[in-house]
Each structure stands twice: as C-alpha cells, then as structure tokens.
Amino acid sequence: MLNLKFIQDNPDVVIEKLKKKNFDATAIVESITELYRKKNNLQTQADQAKAEMNKISKEIGILFRGGKRAEADAAKTRTSELKENIKQYDQQFSEIEGKVNELLVLLPNLPHESVPAGKGADDNEVVKSGGEMPQMEATALPHWELAAKYNLIDFELGVKLTGAGFPVYRGKGARLQRALINFFLAEATKAGYEEVQPPLMVNEASGFGTGQLPDKEGQMYHVGIDNLYLIPTAEVPVTNIYRDVILEAKDLPYKNTAYSACFRREAGSYGKDVRGLNRLHQFDKVEIVQVAHPDKSYEILEQMVAHVEGLVQKLELPYRILRLCGGDMSFTSALTYDFEVYSAAQGKWLEVSSVSNFEAFQANRLKLRFREDGSKKPQIAHTLNGSALALPRIVAALLENNQASEGIRIPKVLVPYTGFEMI
RNA sequence: GGAGAGAUGGCAGAGUGGUCGAUUGCGGCGGUCUUGAAAACCGUUGUACCGAGAGGUACCGGGGGUUCGAAUCCCUCUCUCUCCGCCA
Structure with a gap:
C-alpha cells in the first residue's frame, strides 16, 4: 500500500x-x-x-x-x-x-528506476548468466521419466491421495528433498539468518499484511470453517512476525529464514508448463526475509541476490539472473530479480527464485516501523524476501542435467546431506 | 465437544459514570552521586490523524447502544486463558 x-x-x-x-x-x-x-x-x-x-x-x-x-x-x-x-x-x-x-489497495507498488519497461516475460532483462550448459544426448529423459525410472516421485499416487499437483516423493527422491531443505537452511544460517518454523496457515490480517489479500485471494487455499488460508509462501507468516511493531534502528536489519511447504491453487494456469515438477499445488521452499532500513534496502537486495547465486553455483546448475520488467513484476514489488536454472532435457529455463525489495509497500500495510536513535517519530521500514530456494524445479534440473548411463549424479555439496552420491 | 474466566500503555497490574490518555511497579531514556559501575535519589517515557503554529481529536480487543459525559453500564462479535473430554 x-x-x-x-x-x-x-x-x-x-x-x-x-x-x-x-x-x-x-x-x-x-x-x-x-x-x-x-x-x-x-x-x-x-x-x-x-x-x-x-x-x-x-x-x-x-x-x-x-x-x-x-x-x-x-x-x-x-x-x-x-x-x-x-x-x-x-x-x-x-x-x-x-x-x-x-x-x-488497488494501487500497485511503484517500480524502482532501474526496472526496465516491458509488457511480459520476454522483456525481462538478463543481468547475468553463470554455470556450464550441459551437453545432452539425444536420448536424455525429462525429469518426470527419470522420476519414474528410478522410483523417486509418484505423480499418479499423489492424484489418488489428493489430486494433480500433489506428488508423492519416495526413497531417494524423498531423501533428496530433505537434503536440499537442510542444505538451504544451513547456508542461510551461515549467512546470518535466524531460522524460524512458522505456521502453515494464516489468518486474514496476515494475508492482508503481505499483500495476498484482497487481490490474490483466489490463489490461496481457504479453510472456510476456520477462515484460515494455507500459506502460498513462508514470506507471509515470516514477514507478519513484524506486523504492528516498532523496531530500533540499531537492530536493523532483521534476517529470518524458514522452510515451509507452500500451497498454491494456480487457478487458470492449467495446460501450460505443468508437466512433472514444473508447476505444483504443494511444494517445498526455503525462504529468506529481511526487514531493512530504507537507506540500506537496495544494498541488502544485492546481498540477497548474491546469496541465492551462491546456492545455484554450489549446486553446479547453469543459471541466469533476470531483472523483471514493469509488466512482469508483482503487484507488491519495487524491484525483482528472478533466478532461472536450465533444465537440459526439457530445454527450458525454469524459475527457481524471486528476490524482491518491497520498500515500504508491505511495511505500510503491516504498520512495521522503526525508530531512529534519538528520534521520536517512527518511520516505515522496508521489507525484502527471496526464495533460497524453491525445490521442485531445482530437483527437475538436477535430475535432467546430471543424468548418465550409470545413474544420476548428486552434486558434491549435497552428498553430506543425502548420504549417497548417485541415484 | 462441555464448563468457566478474561482482554487496559514495552511488560506486570490498578481503575466500576465526570479534571482518566489513564494510579503504581518493572523495564527504557536523561540527570545527581561515583575513578568507573551498581545501589539510591530526581526527572522523563504510547500511537495515529488534523493544524503553519498555538493547539485540537481519536484510541483501554472489534462493532453498536444508553448518557450532557463511558476504560467503567447494556448488546453483539472476535480472540486468549483455565478445567474436563478426546488426541499427536
């Protein structure tokens, strides 16, 4: 707001x-x-x-x-x-x-000066690329076939239990999920983020605070009997920790990380790019959130981008960083960087992270303020967040890019977490 | 699910119709004292909006009502806590 x-x-x-x-x-x-x-x-x-x-x-x-x-x-x-x-x-x-x-509440956040003009995804600006593009055999399999071949993920079973978009991970597939979560949390902790485990359902006030309500109501699962919403991202409960509070300037920035399952209805997005892990109703994600001094928020945004970049590099994935154009940005954001990794067998770039500075837009709704030393009047803080990282598309890229005749190779950095080097 | 209690300033906790935006304690900030600190003592300490300013208005969980006047009385909603039952 x-x-x-x-x-x-x-x-x-x-x-x-x-x-x-x-x-x-x-x-x-x-x-x-x-x-x-x-x-x-x-x-x-x-x-x-x-x-x-x-x-x-x-x-x-x-x-x-x-x-x-x-x-x-x-x-x-x-x-x-x-x-x-x-x-x-x-x-x-x-x-x-x-x-x-x-x-x-109808007015979107103002875009930062550096945001490129544009209508949609094609107008986003690639600011950086890294990693090596893998050379794939013509026989390379997409991840959903690899998942079936090695019994890692059972999509049909998820349909039976719940519905499309709720896969069941099993065996080494489940272990890989847990390893990624632990790896991401460990890296965030190392970077000074305090880990929190938030509720997976939030009330209306929280949904409003971060901007999901009222305009994106249809994207969230609503538990009508208790009027609660399943979180679409840990950003919602974690940022709302700071709703209605006045912080001391000297304590800024506040840094939190959280793993959570994320629930998204994805209404209206059927039929396109939804195969396998590309788009799910429930997925796992580790999120990083910061509450920053307005003078520092853009510096912090760059630090958060660097943190995410470190993750994809350690996972040895080819990636690129996009600065989103005005037309592709979210309602609440002032500046957003998207991370995409290349999923070789699909031949597609997949979005795995979105790192944004919301400036005062969320904080204004949240009444999240801070007080400068010696100053009486509280002022509105800035909030930022980013995925670090979202799991499914990372898994898709890892499976596809690392496949070989003898199996699927696990990146070195993950082995201490998985306990195995090959699938 | 059943029964009961409660919601007041950063926290604790008074206040049951009129100088109450709210006693007091703790905490915080400033000062005196001290080589420094602690203790003690003194002072200070909510937020939002309107206004150039002086100043004004609102807020004691939310909404409504009674009254010249409501933190205080009435109605209603929400939430929290305790006990019992069920249960990871």
Whole structure:
C-alpha cells in the first residue's frame, strides 16, 4: 500500500511511475486526492464540534458536583444539536475513509528506476548468466521419466491421495528433498539468518499484511470453517512476525529464514508448463526475509541476490539472473530479480527464485516501523524476501542435467546431506 | 465437544459514570552521586490523524447502544486463558 500523503503530494509521480507497470492510475489517484481533501475538511469540522462538546460536558460535570442542577440542565439543551452534527460528520468521515482505503489497495507498488519497461516475460532483462550448459544426448529423459525410472516421485499416487499437483516423493527422491531443505537452511544460517518454523496457515490480517489479500485471494487455499488460508509462501507468516511493531534502528536489519511447504491453487494456469515438477499445488521452499532500513534496502537486495547465486553455483546448475520488467513484476514489488536454472532435457529455463525489495509497500500495510536513535517519530521500514530456494524445479534440473548411463549424479555439496552420491 | 474466566500503555497490574490518555511497579531514556559501575535519589517515557503554529481529536480487543459525559453500564462479535473430554 502506498503512503496516502505521498500520493496527495505527488499525484503525477505516482501516475507516471505506474505507467511502467502498465497501470493507468489516473482515475484512482484523482479520486484519492479529492476524497483526501474532503476527509481533512470533515475531520477539522468534526474535531471542532467534539472539542466544544467535551468542553460543555466538563462544565456540566462541574455544575453537578457544585449542586447547581438547574444550570446543568440548561447546559444540556445546547448539546443535542452538536451531538447530531458530530454523528453526521463521523458517519461521512468513515464513509470517505472507507472509500479511500478501497482505492489505496488497488494501487500497485511503484517500480524502482532501474526496472526496465516491458509488457511480459520476454522483456525481462538478463543481468547475468553463470554455470556450464550441459551437453545432452539425444536420448536424455525429462525429469518426470527419470522420476519414474528410478522410483523417486509418484505423480499418479499423489492424484489418488489428493489430486494433480500433489506428488508423492519416495526413497531417494524423498531423501533428496530433505537434503536440499537442510542444505538451504544451513547456508542461510551461515549467512546470518535466524531460522524460524512458522505456521502453515494464516489468518486474514496476515494475508492482508503481505499483500495476498484482497487481490490474490483466489490463489490461496481457504479453510472456510476456520477462515484460515494455507500459506502460498513462508514470506507471509515470516514477514507478519513484524506486523504492528516498532523496531530500533540499531537492530536493523532483521534476517529470518524458514522452510515451509507452500500451497498454491494456480487457478487458470492449467495446460501450460505443468508437466512433472514444473508447476505444483504443494511444494517445498526455503525462504529468506529481511526487514531493512530504507537507506540500506537496495544494498541488502544485492546481498540477497548474491546469496541465492551462491546456492545455484554450489549446486553446479547453469543459471541466469533476470531483472523483471514493469509488466512482469508483482503487484507488491519495487524491484525483482528472478533466478532461472536450465533444465537440459526439457530445454527450458525454469524459475527457481524471486528476490524482491518491497520498500515500504508491505511495511505500510503491516504498520512495521522503526525508530531512529534519538528520534521520536517512527518511520516505515522496508521489507525484502527471496526464495533460497524453491525445490521442485531445482530437483527437475538436477535430475535432467546430471543424468548418465550409470545413474544420476548428486552434486558434491549435497552428498553430506543425502548420504549417497548417485541415484 | 462441555464448563468457566478474561482482554487496559514495552511488560506486570490498578481503575466500576465526570479534571482518566489513564494510579503504581518493572523495564527504557536523561540527570545527581561515583575513578568507573551498581545501589539510591530526581526527572522523563504510547500511537495515529488534523493544524503553519498555538493547539485540537481519536484510541483501554472489534462493532453498536444508553448518557450532557463511558476504560467503567447494556448488546453483539472476535480472540486468549483455565478445567474436563478426546488426541499427536
């Protein structure tokens, strides 16, 4: 959520910057600025009326205690009109405030200056590539066939138990999952992130805080009987740790990492790139989250990108880093880097991480603030997060890229975690 | 699932209709004292909005009501805790 005062003071900046996200904010911004003015006028009037009312009430109290009942009763007659006015002011005020809030949540975050213009995935900017592209035999198998051949993942069994997109990992497949989770958590811990194990369901307030609600409601599984949502990413519970808190500037940044299962309905995305592990309803992910000082958040974003890059390098996967264009960025992000690894048998780049700076957008919703040393007024902090990493597509690339006639090779760095070198 | 209790400032915990935005203690910050620290003592210490400022308004879980006036009374919702039952 953008800052209301900022919109009021810089309506043109908001409209101009959002063009890069292919979002025409003109009508919304104009409505907001107009309502804002009305709101302030109403507040001034209401406050004045309330001040007078308070004064009279106090006087009546004093009269009563002094035993001057008649004078007190006389004073009461003046209050009924005031009371009616206050009621009307308050009613109009909350009506307008409600409208402003409805409009505010419609505005996406402003993109950072470095965000390239563009409509979609084709316009993303490749900022870096690394790793060696594997040479594949023509007989190379896609991961879903390898998974079946070595009995690593049973997609059909998942369909029986739950439905499409809920695979069952077994044997060395399950061990590989656990090894990756432990490896990613160990690396994050080494990098100074405190590990947390969050709930896998969140309430509405948390969903709103990080921006999933109200606009992406359809992407989350909803447990209606208790009105809870299955988390689409650990970002939601972990970032919400800091909802409604005021931190000390000297304690920034706060760094957390969490492993969690992630649940996504993926409504409307059937039929494309959904084979095997490419797109699932439930998957595992290790997430990193930071709460940062606004002056430091872009520096920290680069550090987080470097951390993720270290992971794909250690896994010996060919990768590239993209700076997302305005049209491909999420609603909440100011700047996003995506990581893709090359899955050789499919001949496809697969997104395995998304690292974003949300600046004050989430923090504003979360009321996540910090106080500068010696300063009285709290200010809004910045939040960032990134996948480090999402498992399924990493597994897909590992299986495909490392296949050989004698089996599938496990990257050296993972062997202490898997306990085996080959599948 | 059954029964009961409760929700007040960073925390603990008073306050049951009127100078209560809220006693007090702890914690935090500033100071006195000290070579330094501790102790002791003194002071200070919520957030948001409106306003150039002076200042004003709102907030005692959420919403509504009674009243000139509500943290305090009434209604309602949510949440938390305790005990019993069930159970990893």
